[in-house]
Amino acid sequence: MQEFQIIRMKDFSIHQIDKIQRLEYLCKTSDRSSLRVGIESLKEIGGDEAYLCQIENQLVGFLSWYTSDGIEANINGMVHPDFRRKGVFIGLLKQALSDMQLQGIQSCRFRIPSNSESGLDTIRHLGASLTTSEFSMILNRLQRDASCRTDMVLRLENDQDLEFMVRCSSQAFGDTESWTRNYFARTREPERITYVAKDNMIPVGMIRVNYVQMDHAVIHDFCVLPSCQGSGYGRAILSELVKLLLDQKCSKIRLGVVTENRRALNLYQSVGFEVSAESHYYVISTSRISKWLK
Template structure:
């Protein structure tokens, strides 16, 4: 696990980089705070005992996302290139099919660096925040806490809706269930599990993740009713509510916008060749 000192240094460096360019770095703090001592996932560069460069690797099945930063006063010295080289050497030891470099969409320094790397844009996503609107009358929908017996249903939803391979989905589910900041829910229709959704509370915010409905139940309004229920509950608890969606996912984007979500940031993902 990363020490409190290391986590504090990363946070301080993140703030310096974000303030410099008015950006948001996606460092997956829920994963940073639960690192496994058996895996090499984080890479540091210090100068005069000050952390000035950091890179983190985040595994999702056979895919690894990479995100990092260098202090504005220490750029153009090859620091991030060295950190990335170290990370890629570690990735080569693993069964990884896809390496994605994550960068804030409006980061000039990231765009400059990416032009020096053999990669291509894979996809982009919006980070959206809920703005209070009238959600209409609450409609009947059954949403219950997930149990161990629901694991196979959740895996099949990840396979069908998110393109996971079954073993990847199984490993992913086991990993995220170690995080104590998340709540897992099953959506039911006629006493049958038809979807899932999870909510993470982090830094005083509620983030909606893993929202999926089996394809044969889509288009029936089930997802809309479930989303509105979660929004109402989290809003009543006083949380600002966020979610992420791929920019090309028009159906999901329209749903979120109609329920009051507005884009506040963007992230780009470049696949390393």
């Protein structure tokens, strides 16, 4: 009987990354899904935690996770089509869960492509609950007339902006100010840039960019103060940022939006983004996973 070997990823060479990319492509084409396991976030310093399952030097499974708040882990994973239902996913999850619990992680959030039957079957068997669905969107072509406010300025954040950022984000997304403050502290990284939008020197919104690669930018934490919404600020902020990223020669610009947020979806499409994939997010506590794995 063939034996699997599960190891924590420590080799971030081009050769190792290429193995993961090939497995992702194989799973994606075999399942006819829009699988994306966040390969761009695999790096030696500041990257996601990752685990590999190998058999006779062949990569047959992968799982990675990261946390933005120290409480919930965001998880991506895949298993070679020929090695499913053989304990690969369970082995990877056991190893990851052990490390998560040492760091105080209380729940896991799995991202599953909406068109991946194998992924959906696995997560339902695990007993996780569907919480949200999200469209991934990628910039197709900037609509040059997208910005409709000439009185707004988008500038880099400074230390004095933190209180506004906490207030704006917590009011827009419904999180507590304490959670939001902790989130910003944990996600302050060199490759993650924050911009604050001002109108006549008064802050009205914010937007962040994660440069996962030199030419690949992910837009997130985009919000406008509720009291300022409906005045065209959202469209102006997004348009100005996209222009800036294009000037920086970013060839891939993407963002995500909850499927139920049709207002935001229409805004993004009007600026030039198009839907590239849909994902479902399932959540389960680490204590329930531990019981399931026994």
